[in-house]
Structures are given as structure tokens and as C-alpha cells.
Amino acid sequence: MIKFDRVHKRYPGNLEALQNITFEISSGDLVFVTGPSGAGKSTLLKLIAAIETPTHGTIIFENKNISQIKSSAIPYVRRKFGLVFQDHKLLYDRNCYENIALPLEINEVNGGDIRGRVRAALDKVGLLSKEKLMPISLSGGEQQRLAIARAIVCRPSILLIDEPTGNLDKKHADEIMNLFYNFHELGVTVIIATHEIPITSKKNKQLYLEEGNLIKITGQ
Amino acid sequence: MFLIALQRSHASLMSTLMMFLVIGITLILPSLSFLVVQNLKSFSQNIQHESQISIFLKKDTSIETRNKIERELKGRPEINSYHFVKKEDVWPKLQKSLGFNDSNHGLSENPLPDAFFISPNTVNPVEISGLKLFLDKLEGIDQIIMDTEWVKKLNSILQLANKAILLASILLASMLTVVIGNTIHLQMTSHHEEIELSKLIGATNSFIRRPFLYSGFIYGLGGGLTAAIVLKLIVIFINQTIVEVEALYGTQFIIIDLSLLQYLLIIISSILIAVIASFISINQSMKKYDIS
Ligand SMILES: Nc1ncnc2c1ncn2[C@@H]1O[C@H](COP(=O)(O)OP(=O)(O)O)[C@@H](O)[C@H]1O
Ligand SMILES: [Mg+2]
Numbered sequence: 001m002i003k004f005d006r007v008h009k010r011y012p013g014n015l016e017a018l019q020n021i022t023f024e025i026s027s028g029d030l031v032f033v034t035g036p037s038g039a040g041k042s043t044l045l046k047l048i049a050a051i052e053t054p055t056h057g058t059i060i061f062e063n064k065n066i067s068q069i070k071s072s073a074i075p076y077v078r079r080k081f082g083l084v085f086q087d088h089k090l091l092y093d094r095n096c097y098e099n100i101a102l103p104l105e106i107n108e109v110n111g112g113d114i115r116g117r118v119r120a121a122l123d124k125v126g127l128l129s130k131e132k133l134m135p136i137s138l139s140g141g142e143q144q145r146l147a148i149a150r151a152i153v154c155r156p157s158i159l160l161i162d163e164p165t166g167n168l169d170k171k172h173a174d175e176i177m178n179l180f181y182n183f184h185e186l187g188v189t190v191i192i193a194t195h196e197i198p199i200t201s202k203k204n205k206q207l208y209l210e211e212g213n214l215i216k217i218t219g220q
Numbered sequence: 221m222f223l224i225a226l227q228r229s230h231a232s233l234m235s236t237l238m239m240f241l242v243i244g245i246t247l248i249l250p251s252l253s254f255l256v257v258q259n260l261k262s263f264s265q266n267i268q269h270e271s272q273i274s275i276f277l278k279k280d281t282s283i284e285t286r287n288k289i290e291r292e293l294k295g296r297p298e299i300n301s302y303h304f305v306k307k308e309d310v311w312p313k314l315q316k317s318l319g320f321n322d323s324n325h326g327l328s329e330n331p332l333p334d335a336f337f338i339s340p341n342t343v344n345p346v347e348i349s350g351l352k353l354f355l356d357k358l359e360g361i362d363q364i365i366m367d368t369e370w371v372k373k374l375n376s377i378l379q380l381a382n383k384a385i386l387l388a389s390i391l392l393a394s395m396l397t398v399v400i401g402n403t404i405h406l407q408m409t410s411h412h413e414e415i416e417l418s419k420l421i422g423a424t425n426s427f428i429r430r431p432f433l434y435s436g437f438i439y440g441l442g443g444g445l446t447a448a449i450v451l452k453l454i455v456i457f458i459n460q461t462i463v464e465v466e467a468l469y470g471t472q473f474i475i476i477d478l479s480l481l482q483y484l485l486i487i488i489s490s491i492l493i494a495v496i497a498s499f500i501s502i503n504q505s506m507k508k509y510d511i512s
Contacts, residue, residue, distance in 0.1 A: 051420060071510065072424075079422035089417045102414075106423040150421075 001027045001158075001189065002048055007057035007067075009043055017043045019212045021057070025191065027157070030184045030202055033193040035209035041193035042086065044209070045160045048191070050077045079107055082151035086162040088143055090135040096122065096146055097131040103154050121153040125179065141172035148179060158189040165194065230407050231435040236442065239403060243443020243490060244450060246396055250389040251451055251478070251486055257381045259476055264374050274365040275336040275355060285360035286334065292358060293336065298351050300341035307332040333362055348372075393493050400439055400494050401501035404432050408505040419509050428509075429502050436498025437491060444490030448483045 002025040009018040018040045025031055033041045046052040047059060050066050059067045066077055091099055100118045109117065122128045125145035127138075135143055144164065151159060161180065165173035181202055184190045198204070205219045231239075277286065286304075293302050311330045340348060348366070355364050408415065415428055455477045462474060478486075 049420075075419075075422045075424045077422075078420065083421060085420075089413070089420070091414055091417065102418065103421050106418060106421060106427055 001025055001062060003060040004047075005058045005060070007047065007054045007059060009040070009047060009052060010055045016055075016212050018047070018054075018209075021214050023207060023214065023217055025189065025205070027189055028184075028187055029189055029191075030181075030204040031189075031191045032198045032204060032206045033191065033209065034197065034206055035195065035215075037195055038211075039195075039209040040212045041195070041209055042162055044207075045162055045191065045193050049081045049083060049160055050074050079154065080156060080158060082154065082156035082159045084144075084147050084151045084159070084161040084164060086166065088147040090143060090146060090150075092134065092136050095132055095134050096127060096138070099135060099146060100150050100153050103150055107154050109154075117153055121149040124152065125149045141168050141176070144168065144172075144176055145179070148176070152183065156188070159183060159191065161190070161192045163194060164192060165196065230411055230431045231438060235403065235407075236435075236438060239400070239439040240442035240446045242399060243396060243439060243494065244446025246392050247443060247447035247486055247490055248450055250385050250392060251447060252454065253381070253385045253388070255451070255455070255475075255478060257378055257385065258478075260374070260381075261378055262476055264371060264378070273338040273340060273351070273355070275338065275361055276363045276365075277334040277336075278360050278362045279333060281334065281360040289336065289358055289360060292354075293338065296351065296354070298340050298342050298347050300339045302336050302338040305335045305337065307334050393489075396493050397497040397500070400436060400497035401504075403439070404436060404498045404501040405505055407435060408432060408502065415506075415509060425506060428506065429499075432502050433495065433498055436494045439498075440491035440494025441487065443494065444487030447490065448486050451478065451486070452483070 004021050004023050007018060007021040008016055010016045021044070033044055035041055043052065047054055048061070050061075050069065054067045057067065058065055061077065062080075064077075069077065091102070094102075097118055100121055101114050104114045104117060119128060119131065122131055125148050127142060127145055127149060130138065130142070135146060138146060148161075148164075151161075159180065164176050164180070168176065177198075177200070180190050180192065181200070184202065192198070198206070203219070205217070207217055208215045275289075277289070290304065293299055307330055310332055314332070340351060342348065352364060352366065355361060418428055455475055458475050
């Protein structure tokens with residue numbers, strides 16, 4: 001489903017953030033992208049979601065080469081993914097409901113369906129009672145869950161999650177991770193970037209990065 | 221439509237009203253000048269009948285030739301009216317006014333020619349000179365004196381004024397483009413987080429453009445309406461004042477209003493300017509969100 005072939009990424013004025021990356025992810029996989037800070041994990045997720053383009057190499061997604069894609073086609077590739085950003089990127093001038101409605105509007109979902117789907121997504125992450133609140137009044141864990149609700153509201157088949165448990169305590173972090181495992185069990189491909197060693201009994205695959213190099217792949 | 225646009229646009233009420241004023245006032249300037257020129261034009265058309273062409277016949281012109289000239293004058297469509305003055309009729313009057321009497325004739329012979337005095341029904345310089353060319357060719361005419369020079373001058377001044385207004389309109393339109401573009405740019409800057417996020421999760425450029433184009437549309441519509449309403453109020457006010465003066469002096473003069481079409485034209489050009497300005501500004505601002 002996702003295939004990297006000798007992918008390099010160099011940011012302007014930087015050393016290479018990723019070098020010679022080759023791997024493959026199948027539909028329904030649970031994947032951890034691990035490694036220390038600055039290893040290139042976020043860059044890898046951005047390349048998958050067509051947020052960044054590779055300097056060299058090819059990225060195949062659903063049998064299409066998205067490394068040489070027309071810019072007018074990029075939005076439609078991005079819509080296939082549910083993205084949870086490291087910094088959440090919530091809109092603080094809109095309430096929880098409106099934050100979750102935005103991706104549906106972008107995906108041109110029928111206006112009459114929006115209300116039900118927003119509430120279903122909020123319900124799934126346990127925030128239904130807070131739909132009228134502004135994100136700023138939510139706790140860190142709740143903001144994370146709001147960001148997850150926004151990522152799943154369009155029912156993507158792939159979730160890309162960047163450092164989901166970064167600044168959460170163990171109890172909340174486990175809650176969040178269990179949310180992702182639930183989606184995985186429903187058949188969603190889940191790709192999580194994290195600098196912590198993941199502890200899970202689930203069958204998973206790990207890509208270990210260090211200074212832009214893919215050091216090892218475990219759990220084929 | 222307007223309500224939906226207002227809802228979807230990202231403009232605040234205060235800045236929207238400000239833009240209505242800025243655009244409205246800017247549009248009133250050329251529209252008002254245009255209105256003034258139009259009124260002067262119709263004024264100059266009204267006094268056309270008082271302008272005159274004098275035709276002096278040759279001394280020895282026969283009655284047949286004179287009748288022939290008269291027939292030709294009757295056939296010209298540009299001629300509103302004419303009258304003939306016989307030299308025998310004028311001569312005694314002139315003598316009297318000069319202080320001569322029958323006993324001491326200053327001159328034994330009548331020196332005056334017969335004359336036609338023509339009122340044309342047009343001020344169009346081309347038609348007038350066409351008429352003059354025609355008169356020049358007639359037999360038995362000694363001299364043609366045109367009394368239309370100042371009308372011509374007024375017309376050319378009005379034409380110049382029209383050009384000046386056109387030029388000023390273009391300048392003001394470019395100024396509006398800059399002002400509106402800048403406002404839209406500021407609006408986009410204050411929504412940059414939303415734009416950035418929307419792009420990341422798959423919004424097309426047209427989706428991102430839309431609310432800001434709505435803002436531009438609202439600015440244009442509101443500004444155009446402001447201009448049209450204020451202009452209409454000015455016309456009503458002036459005409460009311462004139463009516464009062466009329467009652468005092470019994471003159472008849474009233475400002476000619478712009479036509480409905482011209483009012484619509486003001487509103488439509490306002491919308492066009494605003495939407496185009498917004499479009500340019502939006503595309504400029506969006507370049508920085510594109511990936512390399
Ligand atoms: N937009 C950017 N411009 C320039 N350099 C960047 C950018 N994003 C990341 N980098 C650099 O690329 C490297 C990898 O970054 P990143 O993918 O964020 O690592 P990680 O997520 O593993 O911490 C780092 O050295 C970082 O400084
Ligand atoms: Mg990172």
C-alpha cells in the first residue's frame with residue numbers, strides 16, 4: 001500500500017533529514033516509526049502524506065507515484081489520511097464542534113450529514129459533552145483526543161500519528177494508545193511516530209531511524 | 221446569497237462597514253463628475269436652438285434664387301427653424317437708429333443684403349459643418365456666419381472632461397484594487413493557521429479561496445450600494461433645492477439623474493473591482509502555503 005524506494009529528503013540549507021529509505025507497509029498494518037528526536041520520524045510521516053516531497057527516490061501510494069504528483073492532485077492524496085500532528089494544530093478561535101466539522105467541509109460532505117458525523121467522532125474519543133467548548137479550555141489529553149477525532153471524522157483508511165503521548169502521563173497515554181489499537185482492529189492502517197519504545201502485545205512492525213538512516217526494520 | 225456570503229466570509233462587521241465607506245466614497249467621486257458633465261451636456265443641447273447661422277445673400281440675387289435657397293433650407297433635417305429678413309425692411313430701421321431721416325439721406329442706396337437666420341437643431345460639430353458645406357455650395361450666397369463657436373468649445377471641453385473622468389476612474393480603480401487587496405491579505409494573515417491546517421488535511425485552493433472571495437464580493441456589493449445610494453440622495457437633495465428656487469424665480473431647470481442602468485453599472489463595476497482585487501491578493505498570499 002505504501003512503498004518507499006531509496007528515498008532521500010533534504011530540507012533547504014540542511015543536511016539530509018532522511019537518506020536512502022526503503023520499506024513497505026501493507027494495508028491493515030500497525031507500524032511504529034521510532035528513534036531519537038531529530039532522527040527524521042516526522043519527516044517520514046510528512047512524505048507519506050504528501051506534505052513534503054522527496055529530494056530523490058520514489059514513494060508509491062496505492063499504486064501511484066506520489067513523489068511526482070501534480071500539485072492540483074495533492075489535496076486528494078492528503079484526504080486519504082487521518083493526520084494527528086505533534087502540535088495538534090487545533091483552531092483556537094473555533095469550538096470543538098467546528099474544529100471537527102472542518103475536515104468534513106473540506107471533503108465536501110453533505111451539509112445534512114455533518115452534524116451526525118461530528119458528534120459520532122466526538123463520542124468515539126469521549127468528548128461529546130464538550131462539543132460547545134473552546135479547545136483552550138480542554139486539558140492536554142482532551143486536546144489530543146480532539147485532534148484524533150478530527151483525524152478520524154472522515155473515516156480514513158490510514159492514520160498517521162506524530163508523537164501522540166509526548167507530554168501525557170502514563171494513564172492518559174495508555175488511553176490514547178488504546179484508541180489507536182481500536183481503530184487498528186477495525187482494519188485501519190495505523191502509523192505512529194514516537195521516540196519512546198512502544199510496549200504492546202499487538203502484532204506490529206517497527207521502523208527504527210537514527211540521524212536520517214533507517215537502521216532496522218523489525219516484525220515483518 | 222448575501223447572507224450566506226456574509227456568514228462564510230471571514231470579514232468582521234467593523235472592517236466590512238469601513239470598506240463599504242472607503243469603496244463607496246471612492247466611487248462617488250467619478251460618478252458625481254460624470255453626472256455633472258452629463259448635465260452640462262444636456263444644458264448645451266438645450267441652448268442649441270439659441271445658436272444661429274446667418275446667411276447673407278448677394279446683392280443682386282433674384283427672387284427665384286432666393287426662393288430656391290428657401291426650398292433647400294426647408295429640406296434640411298438639421299435645421300430647426302429659419303426666418304428671412306428683407307433688406308428693405310431693415311434699412312429704414314437702421315437709418316432711424318443711426319439718426320438719419322428722409323430729408324438727409326446719408327446714403328442714397330441701401331447697402332444691406334437680404335439674410336436668412338437659421339436655428340439648427342443640433343450641436344454636433346460634424347453635422348453643423350456638414351450643413352455649412354451644403355450652404356457654401358448654394359448659389360446666390362455671399363457670406364455665412366456661424367454663431368456656434370462657443371458651443372463647439374463647450375463640447376470639446378466636455379469631451380476633455382469625460383476623458384479626465386475616465387483617467388481618474390482608472391486611477392481610483394487601481395487605488396481601490398490596492399486597498400481591497402491589502403485588506404484581504406490582512407484577513408488571510410489573521411487566518412493563516414486555519415489556511416495552513418486546511419491545506420495539510422486536503423483542502424483545495426478553491427476551498428481556501430472561497431471565504432475570502434466572498435469577503436471581496438461583499439465589499440464590492442456594499443461599496444457599490446453605498447455609492448449608488450449616496451449619489452441618489454445627492455440628486456434628490458439638489459433637485460429639491462432647485463424646485464424651491466424655481467418657485468421663487470419661475471425658471472425651469474432640474475438635474476438629470478443617472479439611469480437605472482448607470483446605477484447598476486456603478487454597483488457591478490464595484491463588485492468586479494473588489495472580486496478581481498481579492499482574487500489577485502488571495503493568489504499572492506497562497507503562494508507561500510505551497511510545498512516546494
Ligand atoms: N521544515 C524544516 N526545515 C528544515 N529542516 C527541518 C525541517 N523539518 C525538520 N528539519 C530537520 O530535519 C531533521 C529531522 O527532523 P524531524 O523529521 O522533525 O525529526 P523527528 O520527528 O524524528 O524529531 C532535523 O534535523 C530537523 O532539524
Ligand atoms: Mg517529530
